[in-house]
Each structure stands twice: as C-alpha cells, then as structure tokens.
Amino acid sequence: MVKKQLIMEKALELFAKQGFEATSVQQITDQCGISKGAFYLSFKSKDELIIALIDQFMEQIFTDIDHVVRTKKDKNNLLFEYYYVSFQSFKQHTDFANILMKEYNQSLNEKLILKLHYFDKLINTTILSMIERIYGKKVEHTKYDLLYCIKGFTRMYSELFLYQKLPLDIDLLCQSLVEKTNLLAKGMSLPFLKAEHMELSLFQLQGEVTKEQIVLLIEEKAKEIEDSIEKESLLLLKEQVIDQTYSRAIIKGLLENIRNYPHCKWVAYLLERYFKL
Structure with missing residues (x-):
C-alpha cells in the first residue's frame, strides 16, 4: 500500500475511535509504523490530513450520485436510483460521517467548512438537473423547494445509519421516499425559495478546472497508486x-x-466534464 493511503486509512481508524482533536500525529505514525518525518512528507499537518479525508469522503459520495444522475437513461426510475446510491454511499462511509457530525462545530476550521460548502453546491446542481429531467415544467416554480426537500429527506434518513443498530431495508426506504417526493412535486403550489436568490446562494461555484490543473491532479494521483490497470x-x-x-x-x-x-x-468526474462525455 502507498504510504499516503496507509496514513489516511490508519488515521481514519483512530479518528473514529477518539475524534479529530484527541488524535495526535504521533499516534497516527505509531499506528502506521512510520516516523513523523515520513508523515510530514505526505501531509504538512494534521489539518491537511483531515482535509484530504473530507475530500475523499465527499468526492466518493458526490461522484457516485452524479454518475447515476447523468447516465441513468430511464427517468422513471431515476429518483429511486438517486436515493439508493446516496444511502449506499453513506452506509459505506458511516464511520467518517459520524465523526463529521460529532465534531463539525468543534474541530473544523474555515477551510474545512468551505470544502463542505463547495461539495454541497455541486450536489445542489446535480439534484436540480435531476428534478428538471424528471418533472420538467410542472415544477418550474417550486423546483428549489423540492431540491431542499430531497436533500432534507436524504440527511434525515441518513441518521438511521448512524444511530440505529438494526438492519435497514434500503429498497423499501427508497421506494417510500420516491412516493413522498412525487407527492410533494405534484402538490406544492406555494414556493418559498425564489430563483433570483437561489442562483447565487446555492449554485455559485469557482471557475472551471483548467487543463493544467487536471494534468497536475492526474500526476499526483498516479504517484499515490501502485502499478495497476488504474494507474496505466x-x-x-x-x-x-x-x-x-x-x-x-x-x-x-x-x-x-x-x-x-x-x-x-x-479525477474521473473532472475528466468526464473535460471531455464532455
């Protein structure tokens, strides 16, 4: 295993047990069996390591959701697929999600919070495109309220993975949420959220990633991966x-x-956008 990946995996185990603040760099290096010098070759600080973990966590959840929304051809089943992939991704990363929920207000500095807000805006854009594809002009005036309802359902029911020990029927959960969402889409007539406010607050992102930035990112990722078909x-x-x-x-x-x-x-998500696939 590449050293950077090893550090991230072992740090995640410690963070899950002790939290961000209670875990020291020394404990992480002891768990990895490496020196502090080796740690600082990969990460400048513990905060940088936490940012890398948040990036990885949010990137994996977002790209799974975005891929389904962009590639699913049957729009009649798209909403179910969105909910299903969202909850499956969340379930796979429950440990880290639990840490974020516990320590969000205590440990995350401004840079980390900005990261979370950035991914939140990406998810807004993806969900809105799904809403427009499924419901079209029928929800033209209520689509932003519906966006918040879908995000709210996902967040509220995700708590079941954090606090409930019983096994959950994800299929049934997703079917139930599709029914609820369709009822809201059909029944809402009084919008609260207006387009002129939402375009700035929900969707304004930094400029497109440049060709040079993508090349640098690929080079960085290639260094982290051992020889394999993925690296090639x-x-x-x-x-x-x-x-x-x-x-x-x-x-x-x-x-x-x-x-x-x-x-x-x-990287795959950025490349798909770059090549317009």
Missing part, C-alpha cells in the same frame, strides 16, 4: 488531456477503468 489508464488519460488522439469510445473505456477506484473517482 490514468497516465493514458493524462496524454489525452494534453493531446487528444483517442476516440471518445476509448476514452470512455479508460474512464470506466478508474471510475470505481476510490482514489480516482474525482
């Missing part, structure tokens, strides 16, 4: 960003090679 695919995709010579079909195939690899999901 990443390097080939880097060549295509610099000078595209492959067909779209080949690029799609290379993206599929990396898309489900946890440490490459965000």
Whole structure:
C-alpha cells in the first residue's frame, strides 16, 4: 500500500475511535509504523490530513450520485436510483460521517467548512438537473423547494445509519421516499425559495478546472497508486488531456477503468466534464 493511503486509512481508524482533536500525529505514525518525518512528507499537518479525508469522503459520495444522475437513461426510475446510491454511499462511509457530525462545530476550521460548502453546491446542481429531467415544467416554480426537500429527506434518513443498530431495508426506504417526493412535486403550489436568490446562494461555484490543473491532479494521483490497470489508464488519460488522439469510445473505456477506484473517482468526474462525455 502507498504510504499516503496507509496514513489516511490508519488515521481514519483512530479518528473514529477518539475524534479529530484527541488524535495526535504521533499516534497516527505509531499506528502506521512510520516516523513523523515520513508523515510530514505526505501531509504538512494534521489539518491537511483531515482535509484530504473530507475530500475523499465527499468526492466518493458526490461522484457516485452524479454518475447515476447523468447516465441513468430511464427517468422513471431515476429518483429511486438517486436515493439508493446516496444511502449506499453513506452506509459505506458511516464511520467518517459520524465523526463529521460529532465534531463539525468543534474541530473544523474555515477551510474545512468551505470544502463542505463547495461539495454541497455541486450536489445542489446535480439534484436540480435531476428534478428538471424528471418533472420538467410542472415544477418550474417550486423546483428549489423540492431540491431542499430531497436533500432534507436524504440527511434525515441518513441518521438511521448512524444511530440505529438494526438492519435497514434500503429498497423499501427508497421506494417510500420516491412516493413522498412525487407527492410533494405534484402538490406544492406555494414556493418559498425564489430563483433570483437561489442562483447565487446555492449554485455559485469557482471557475472551471483548467487543463493544467487536471494534468497536475492526474500526476499526483498516479504517484499515490501502485502499478495497476488504474494507474496505466490514468497516465493514458493524462496524454489525452494534453493531446487528444483517442476516440471518445476509448476514452470512455479508460474512464470506466478508474471510475470505481476510490482514489480516482474525482479525477474521473473532472475528466468526464473535460471531455464532455
């Protein structure tokens, strides 16, 4: 295992048991069996490590959701798929989600909070595109309220994974939420949220990621991955960003090679946007 990945995995185990503040760099290095010097070659500080973990956590959840919304052809089943992937992703990362919920107000500095807000805005954009695709002009005046309802359902019911020890029927949960959402979409007539307010507060993001930034990100990720088909695919995709010579079909195939690899999901998302796939 690459050292940076090892540090992140062992740190996550300690954070889950002790929390962010109670876990020291010394404890992390002891758990990894490495020196403090080796730690600081990968991360400048514990805060930088926490940011990397939040990035990984949010990137994996967002990219799973975004991929379903963009690629699901049957819009009649799209809402169910959205809820299902959301809860499955949340379930897979319950330990880290639990830490964030417990320590959000205590440990996270401004930079970390801005990270969470950035991903929240990305999710807003994805959910809104799903709403417009499913309901069209029927919810033109209430779509922002519906967006908040869908996010609220996801957050509220996600607490079941944190606080309930009993096994949950995710299929039934998603069917129930689809029914509730459809009723709201059909029945809402008095919007509270207005378009002129929402465009700025919910969706304003920084500029597009540049070609140079994508190349640098690919190079960083390639260093973190041991020799594998994912690493080879990443390097080939880097060549295509610099000078595209492959067909779209080949690029799609290379993206599929990396898309489900946890440490490459965000790169895959950026590349899909870059190549307009």
